[in-house]
Amino acid sequence: GPLYDYTAYTQCESSPRQPLYNGGILQNSTQRVPSSMIRYGNNAFYPSIVFHNLRNGTFYTFSSWVKISGADSALIRASITPGNSTYFCVGTVIAKSNCWSFLKGGFVFDAPPNSTVLDLQNTDGRDFNITMASTSLQPFTDDQWRANQELQINKQRKRAITIHVADAQGNRLQGASVTVKQISKDFPFGSAIAYTIIGNSPYQKWFLERFNAAVFENELKWYVTEPVQGQVNYNLADELLKFIRANRILTRGHNIFWEDPKFIPSWVQNLTGSQLQSAVNNRIQSLLSQSREEFIQWDVNNEMLHFNFYEQRLGPNASLGFYQTAQKSDPLATLVMNEYNVIETCYDNNASIDLYISRLEQLESDGVSMNGIGLEGHFTVPNPPLIRAVLDKLSTLGLPIWFTEVDISNKFNNATQAVYLEKVLREVFSHPAVDGIMLWTALHQNGCYQMCLTDNNFRNLPAGDVVDKLLKEWQTGEMKNTTDNHGSYTFFGFLGEYTVNVQYQNRSAKSTFYLCSGDETEHFTINV
Helix, strand or coil: CCCCCCCCCCCCECCCCCCHHHHECCCCCCCCCCCEEEEECCCEEEEEEEECCCCCCCEEEEEEEEEEECCCEEEEEEEEEECCCCCEEEEEEEEECCCEEEEEEEEECCCCCCCEEEEEEECCCCCCEEEEEEEEEEEECHHHHHHHHHHHHHHHCEEEEEEEEECCCCCECCCCEEEEEEEEECCCEEEEECHHHCCCHHHHHHHHCCCCEEEECCCCCHHHHCCCCCCCCCHHHHHHHHHHHHCCCEEEEEEEEECCHHHCCHHHHCCCHHHHHHHHHHHHHHHHHHCCCCCCEEEEEECCCCCCHHHHHHCCCHHHHHHHHHHHHCCCCEEEEEECCCCCCCCCHHHCHHHHHHHHHHHHHCCCCEEEEEECCEECCCCHHHHHHHHHHHHCCCCCEEEEEEEECCCCCHHHHHHHHHHHHHHHHCCCCEEEEEECCCCECCECCCCCCECCCCCECHHHHHHHHHHHHCCCCCEEEECCCCCEEEEEEECEEEEEEEEECCEEEEEEEEECCCCCCEEEEEEC
16 A cells, blocks of 8 residues: 655745645546635635545545735635535644645545535635645555554664674574563653552552553642642652652653643732742742752643733743743753644644644744653544644654643543544554653542543553553563574564573573664674
């Protein structure tokens, strides 16, 4: 089947580039693109394409170069309308009048009708014209989509290694028995934890058997650490840190500030001017002096695309000040802009992919070292082609991408949550730009935020079965073999740490090695 094209562009260009896949099913089509123009308002014409042969269960990747006339810039949404049913979004782009912008998205139909309309529309109600060029629609069967995932996993998450067995004089030994076992993973895969894990041996055992990364659900948030002004308490966070340190778990810092007023301490909401500025200064200095170099990342100002409590009260540069102070206070930590609905959907005008990129680039231009991207990942029905397309555009920034709060809405039953979770995790783990995955599944007596992996007795729910299945699939199992006539044994393993045991006649040796990323075959020699 076709190889997926990860090409994407974030810069507006003077002319459209060639279409991906040479247009896909639109290549050499008698159907012109667009096939019609739909009139909106008094003077606006939006392009549309009518399809009559979309296939059931097929993954479609859509891309087009877009330009507008009659306005300087606007958020444009590409939508699919199957028959007479309600439309759904397949991608967005901020289009401009003086250059061409690249829109990339996609969709999967469970049961497409005989005719389907794909059109581009303005999202704010203004009247202007939209033009599209170099448009492409490329289908993939389910098997082809999965094959592309596996190809990327083999390229990005695994590496070939040759183990050479030799005697003390360096002579290679044929027929030596070699046993190799992976004991840790390179890729951070973890879950949120809460105070409920403190002193809870069964919970700790269950967690440590699966995960190598963590994030505190609420225990670092301002409304928890300082519910009353001046009464700062890090006891819960400190107890969680003891558990993390003892077990060498990578941990994200979540969060320093949160723009949503619902999660800002009530006493802070009553402050203005210099009093508020003093309070935020004390907060960031207190938290980062307490936990300097404890966390690999910080969500500095959570969900700042959706809310602006601090910027309304402290001015438009409030967020910039938070990031600059965090950078000085904990220079080894990665500063992350954490948001929802950038990857989950394209209906949210506040969190379009281009708006996210624009805000991040603005912080960088103001001197902040923005060296990480945080995508929350609170999904309802996941759209794998859209997920991949958004990641493609973000990957052009060259920054590590983390999924920070992955779960599936509790509007679905446990079995459906598991099906959707597997779709998300396979899509995310296989993308070359993703550097870590965190599940938002901290367990409480009354359940979890949206999705649990186990019940309160640590018996797996369907989502937990999916996680266990994938963790096993994405780890190199124990392998036994003998060296060839060159005294070597080669295998293809997931990145991470391994033990190797060698037996030759009455001699034996044991060692460890770390398989890190690389294009060429790694070599490791063990002497017996």
